[in-house]
Amino acid sequence: MSDGWLNGRWGAACVLVVVCLAGGCGQSEGERPSGAWPVYRGPNRDGISTETGWLARWPEGGPKVLWKTNVGVGYSCVSVRDGRLYTMGNRDNKDTVFCFDAGTGAELWTTPYDCPAGENPGTRATPTLDGNRVYSISRDEQLFCLDAETGGELWSQDLRKTVGGRPPYWGYACSPVVLGRMLILQVGAKDGAVAALDKTDGKLIWKSGEGIGSYSTPTVYEADGKTRLAVFLGDGVVALDAETGEQLWKFPVKAKWNLTITDPIVVDDKVFVSAGYGAGAVLLQVTDGEPKPVWQTVEFSNHYTTSILWKGHLYGIDGDVERKPFLKCYEFATGVEKWSHKGLGKGSLMLADGKLIIMGETGELVVAEASPDGYKELARAKVLTGRCWTMPVLAGGRIYCRSHEGDLVCLDVSRR
Numbered sequence: 001m002s003d004g005w006l007n008g009r010w011g012a013a014c015v016l017v018v019v020c021l022a023g024g025c026g027q028s029e030g031e032r033p034s035g036a037w038p039v040y041r042g043p044n045r046d047g048i049s050t051e052t053g054w055l056a057r058w059p060e061g062g063p064k065v066l067w068k069t070n071v072g073v074g075y076s077c078v079s080v081r082d083g084r085l086y087t088m089g090n091r092d093n094k095d096t097v098f099c100f101d102a103g104t105g106a107e108l109w110t111t112p113y114d115c116p117a118g119e120n121p122g123t124r125a126t127p128t129l130d131g132n133r134v135y136s137i138s139r140d141e142q143l144f145c146l147d148a149e150t151g152g153e154l155w156s157q158d159l160r161k162t163v164g165g166r167p168p169y170w171g172y173a174c175s176p177v178v179l180g181r182m183l184i185l186q187v188g189a190k191d192g193a194v195a196a197l198d199k200t201d202g203k204l205i206w207k208s209g210e211g212i213g214s215y216s217t218p219t220v221y222e223a224d225g226k227t228r229l230a231v232f233l234g235d236g237v238v239a240l241d242a243e244t245g246e247q248l249w250k251f252p253v254k255a256k257w258n259l260t261i262t263d264p265i266v267v268d269d270k271v272f273v274s275a276g277y278g279a280g281a282v283l284l285q286v287t288d289g290e291p292k293p294v295w296q297t298v299e300f301s302n303h304y305t306t307s308i309l310w311k312g313h314l315y316g317i318d319g320d321v322e323r324k325p326f327l328k329c330y331e332f333a334t335g336v337e338k339w340s341h342k343g344l345g346k347g348s349l350m351l352a353d354g355k356l357i358i359m360g361e362t363g364e365l366v367v368a369e370a371s372p373d374g375y376k377e378l379a380r381a382k383v384l385t386g387r388c389w390t391m392p393v394l395a396g397g398r399i400y401c402r403s404h405e406g407d408l409v410c411l412d413v414s415r416r
Helices: 158-165
Strands: 014-016 066-070 077-081 084-091 093-101 105-112 128-130 133-137 143-148 153-158 178-179 182-189 192-198 204-208 221-222 225-234 236-241 245-250 264-267 269-277 278-287 289-298 309-310 313-319 324-330 337-341 348-352 355-359 363-369 377-382 393-396 398-402 406-411
Touching: 066 337, 077 393, 077 398, 084 278, 093 221, 105 143, 128 178, 153 158, 158 182, 158 192, 182 204, 182 225, 192 225, 221 264, 225 269, 245 278, 264 289, 269 393, 309 348, 313 348
Parallel strands: 014 077
Antiparallel strands: 014 084, 066 406, 077 084, 084 093, 093 105, 128 133, 133 143, 143 153, 178 182, 182 192, 192 204, 221 225, 225 236, 236 245, 264 269, 269 278, 278 289, 309 313, 313 324, 324 337, 348 355, 355 363, 363 377, 393 398, 398 406
């Protein structure tokens, strides 16, 4: 969701995966081996990259454009690993999963399938790489497992038929989460909003989660020596036992039209969620299995972009169609607002080397210090036009940015 259009208009979805080719790792000449970003919101699913040494200050005119292409409408972003990049888009009521050479933009393979573009058209969720497989879910109800090297279909499911799935109004935006042998998804079924499938063949393992399906991607965490899931449903946040699906607790959160899109942030016994349309933000503390609010505010309403938690502070965009957008910094423990900055619209952001990389809504790419002391901009460049709600991705000394209209650009921020 999940930082898809619904983690796009309702979240921007990111997809990118890299896979080793026979006889090598598929690296093009000059390809940088570092900076893998194989799943939605990065390797730790927190929007934070460990990459250092990239150029945070740019010459006049911005970073060098290495390549640019169009992948069709949507909000999927990119995932990158071992020299390959994967993303999605929609043209003429067909989704296409693309695989590119990450350094040159050369198209390596495409896998199309029928899918209505829908209202506020295009792809939503982020395909996920696991070993030699790519998992991708359409905005409608189709789940695919593809061969990451060739794009060939290994198996697929119509989630309406197999698990009783019910996509929310704007379509599925949850990015598949691989956890051991399982593939975890929000499916919105009446008898369980969340489902765990066997990742090898798609067979159902469990369904759980009392409530209304939404656009958020589940968050995996550890508590009391067990693996658990925090899932932001359309009517509240729930905690599930990851192995069995048992619902452990639920805290109600109400947004108009059940528009909960961002992912939960979990630290120790604290769970943070935020949504627009009147819901706002809440930090919960879970004691003896019971969640209780530490602080709440309607002044920090994350519409579709999940905030970044860095050194005890949240950085995120407050605003929706009913509230003007501001980039804000909040103290995680207390809910105290540290600063607010206008002018970037309802964009998206990630973090690397203590710096925010922000994609402004109208195509401005910005780098700013991640500091509670105030907003300090380091670099800015106009890199795209159109609606830009998709999270930028830094990987291997390059920043990848994408617009709803499907323009995908690769920018060189290496120090070579």
